[in-house]
Amino acid sequence: MNLINEKIVDYIQNHKNFLLLTHQKPDGDAIGSAIALGKGLKKLGKQIDYFVQFPIEQNINLFNEINYFNEMKNSSYDALIVVDCSTWSHICKPDKIPEYKTVINIDHHITNEGYGDLNHVEDVAAASELIYRLLKQMKVPLDEEMADALYTGISTDTGSFQFSNVTSETHQILSELYQYPYSYANIARRVHHEKTLMQMKMYGAAIGSTTLLNDGTIAWTVLNHKTIDQYGGDINISDDIANIGTNIKGVDISVTLKEVEKDIYRVSLRASSKCDFDVSSIAKSHNGGGHNKASGFTFRSKLEVLKQEIISRYNDAGNGRNQQ
Amino acid sequence: MNLINEKIVDYIQNHKNFLLLTHQKPDGDAIGSAIALGKGLKKLGKQIDYFVQFPIEQNINLFNEINYFNEMKNSSYDALIVVDCSTWSHICKPDKIPEYKTVINIDHHITNEGYGDLNHVEDVAAASELIYRLLKQMKVPLDEEMADALYTGISTDTGSFQFSNVTSETHQILSELYQYPYSYANIARRVHHEKTLMQMKMYGAAIGSTTLLNDGTIAWTVLNHKTIDQYGGDINISDDIANIGTNIKGVDISVTLKEVEKDIYRVSLRASSKCDFDVSSIAKSHNGGGHNKASGFTFRSKLEVLKQEIISRYNDAGNGRNQQ
Numbered sequence: 146m147n148l149i150n151e152k153i154v155d156y157i158q159n160h161k162n163f164l165l166l167t168h169q170k171p172d173g174d175a176i177g178s179a180i181a182l183g184k185g186l187k188k189l190g191k192q193i194d195y196f197v198q199f200p201i202e203q204n205i206n207l208f209n210e211i212n213y214f215n216e217m218k219n220s221s222y223d224a225l226i227v228v229d230c231s232t233w234s235h236i237c238k239p240d241k242i243p244e245y246k247t248v249i250n251i252d253h254h255i256t257n258e259g260y261g262d263l264n265h266v267e268d269v270a271a272a273s274e275l276i277y278r279l280l281k282q283m284k285v286p287l288d289e290e291m292a293d294a295l296y297t298g299i300s301t302d303t304g305s306f307q308f309s310n311v312t313s314e315t316h317q318i319l320s321e322l323y324q325y326p327y328s329y330a331n332i333a334r335r336v337h338h339e340k341t342l343m344q345m346k347m348y349g350a351a352i353g354s355t356t357l358l359n360d361g362t363i364a365w366t367v368l369n370h371k372t373i374d375q376y377g378g379d380i381n382i383s384d385d386i387a388n389i390g391t392n393i394k395g396v397d398i399s400v401t402l403k404e405v406e407k408d409i410y411r412v413s414l415r416a417s418s419k420c421d422f423d424v425s426s427i428a429k430s431h432n433g434g435g436h437n438k439a440s441g442f443t444f445r446s447k448l449e450v451l452k453q454e455i456i457s458r459y460n461d462a463g464n465g466r467n468q469q
Numbered sequence: 470m471n472l473i474n475e476k477i478v479d480y481i482q483n484h485k486n487f488l489l490l491t492h493q494k495p496d497g498d499a500i501g502s503a504i505a506l507g508k509g510l511k512k513l514g515k516q517i518d519y520f521v522q523f524p525i526e527q528n529i530n531l532f533n534e535i536n537y538f539n540e541m542k543n544s545s546y547d548a549l550i551v552v553d554c555s556t557w558s559h560i561c562k563p564d565k566i567p568e569y570k571t572v573i574n575i576d577h578h579i580t581n582e583g584y585g586d587l588n589h590v591e592d593v594a595a596a597s598e599l600i601y602r603l604l605k606q607m608k609v610p611l612d613e614e615m616a617d618a619l620y621t622g623i624s625t626d627t628g629s630f631q632f633s634n635v636t637s638e639t640h641q642i643l644s645e646l647y648q649y650p651y652s653y654a655n656i657a658r659r660v661h662h663e664k665t666l667m668q669m670k671m672y673g674a675a676i677g678s679t680t681l682l683n684d685g686t687i688a689w690t691v692l693n694h695k696t697i698d699q700y701g702g703d704i705n706i707s708d709d710i711a712n713i714g715t716n717i718k719g720v721d722i723s724v725t726l727k728e729v730e731k732d733i734y735r736v737s738l739r740a741s742s743k744c745d746f747d748v749s750s751i752a753k754s755h756n757g758g759g760h761n762k763a764s765g766f767t768f769r770s771k772l773e774v775l776k777q778e779i780i781s782r783y784n785d786a787g788n789g790r791n792q793q
Contacts, residue, residue: 353673
């Protein structure tokens with residue numbers, strides 16, 4: 146494994162007060178890497194504050210350390226340490242940013258802008274991999290919550306070690322985490338499987354609504370207002386619902402729609418791993434965002450119009466079926 | 470990592486003809502370990518036959534080597550090599566067992582009877598871990614299909630590296646597998662997620678039917694004859710359907726019933742990881758089998774009777790809620 150930028154290690158070792166930040170709408174890797182780093186630095190005698198956007202999703206809201214989030218005790222810090230965030234604008238920051246001398250940027254997104262005074266950007270599966278290595282380099286032992294936090298970060302950003310971002314080093318780090326006497330089975334279940342009854346029912350209703358279009362290559366899932374009213378849930382489409390379509394054999398593109406108001410839909414697009422079609426091309430033409438495998442936008446019109454547009458674009462692109 | 474029994478290595482290196490066997494109703498670890506071993510021994514110039522029970526479940530029927538299964542070219546073998554099978558009676562064997570000099574037994578079930586002339590039984594997550602080590606010990610390089618087979622075996626027997634059987638060594642082996650220039654993302658998707666439309670619809674219907682009993686501690690899922698007729702599928706209850714209940718927050722026991730005929734049900738019981746109640750106690754009293762977290766039986770009577778029996782047994786056992 147590469148070393149984490151030694152200048153970052155030196156700076157941390159020679160300073161005292163740090164504010165930890167991460168990206169907006171924090172996910173498992175954002176929360177996991179922030180908590181493992183924060184608790185680790187506290188063990189070295191540092192004063193650590195966190196500023197993190199709430200609410201934290203239920204499946205990753207598992208750590209006592211979250212009780213210390215957003216209790217900012219200082220008006221100035223030696224450094225802001227930003228984990229898992231590729232751009233300065235996407236950081237969740239306090240309305241009034243406290244004074245600071247330095248920005249330390251630790252991230253795994255290859256698109257990272259390098260906004261820090263000290264940067265460590267490396268293309269690995271999860272920011273939590275980098276935090277694991279940093280803590281090891283600083284010889285900080287992991288308590289159970291820190292180990293669970295790192296496990297959560299790596300496990301969520303790799304889809305339980307299934308995505309193509311997993312490397313030999315990812316498993317090497319896990320092998321080292323398992324040398325600590327902690328169990329990760331319960332946290333894996335909570336992070337990846339546990340749903341409330343209403344979330345489970347919403348998931349079942351989404352499957353029930355799924356139809357296949359265009360000779361079974363496009364899956365179309367609609368959660369209408371009545372279903373959403375019945376089972377609750379927020380405006381966002383959860384990953385497992387967005388992926389129902391791409392988990393059906395033969396499907397290249399999954400389109401999931403959540404009816405926000407009459408004729409206003411939140412749309413999530415996913416492409417299966419065997420398909421080269423860039424779904425963000427559709428999202429961008431509707432002022433949405435994302436990347437070629439997963440993107441989203443808001444649609445205001447009749448669904449039949451959107452359905453025909455997606456079918457045409459997919460067919461015009463020659464199906465995008467690759468050789469895998 | 471421990472060495473695999475050197476007597477097994479010596480025997481294989483000094484003999485020529487082997488018949489590979491595994492347990493009845495082969496799962497991912499049975500198929501994965503048989504294929505990796507079989508192809509590996511072929512690379513050493515050995516003559517390998519396989520005898521394996523068909524049908525092989527669709528999600529693990531991924532390997533070209535399966536085309537060579539059950540083409541028995543010899544009437545006698547130097548050895549039967551049995552992988553992933555704890556008892557002699559549970560091996561899937563030809564009606565007329567060919568002649569053989571030796572039985573080699575390689576398994577990870579601690580309950581293994583030691584029925585071989587040469588045995589290697591070790592309590593690891595998957596038989597495929599043992600086969601990986603055996604091939605490494607014999608210096609056999611892995612081609613892509615062998616690596617995929619080992620990945621499939623370990624990944625399926627650990628629930629994608631989530632179960633409590635995972636160890637540091639499991640991830641160490643994966644770390645070594647990832648040093649081969651192969652991608653495992655596509656096989657992970659096929660093994661763990663891909664369903665036909667009908668399987669997905671059956672899964673959704675099962676969620677739709679789920680109700681909670683006994684203050685939300687017991688989940689009750691019924692697939693009636695009409696649903697089964699509509700979506701097809703075999704008499705067995707798939708793991709993902711059996712686990713719907715235990716993935717609901719607060720549920721300790723999941724009961725899933727599939728209506729085989731009027732008033733005849735196949736019943737699957739699962740206990741969540743945070744619950745100590747032994748579900749096999751119920752299954753055994755109905756002449757079923759399994760273990761404390763997962764068991765099953767056939768029930769012939771009115772469902773209301775079974776429902777009351779399960780609630781009573783669970784409550785009489787003091788809920789079985791452990792400290793996790």
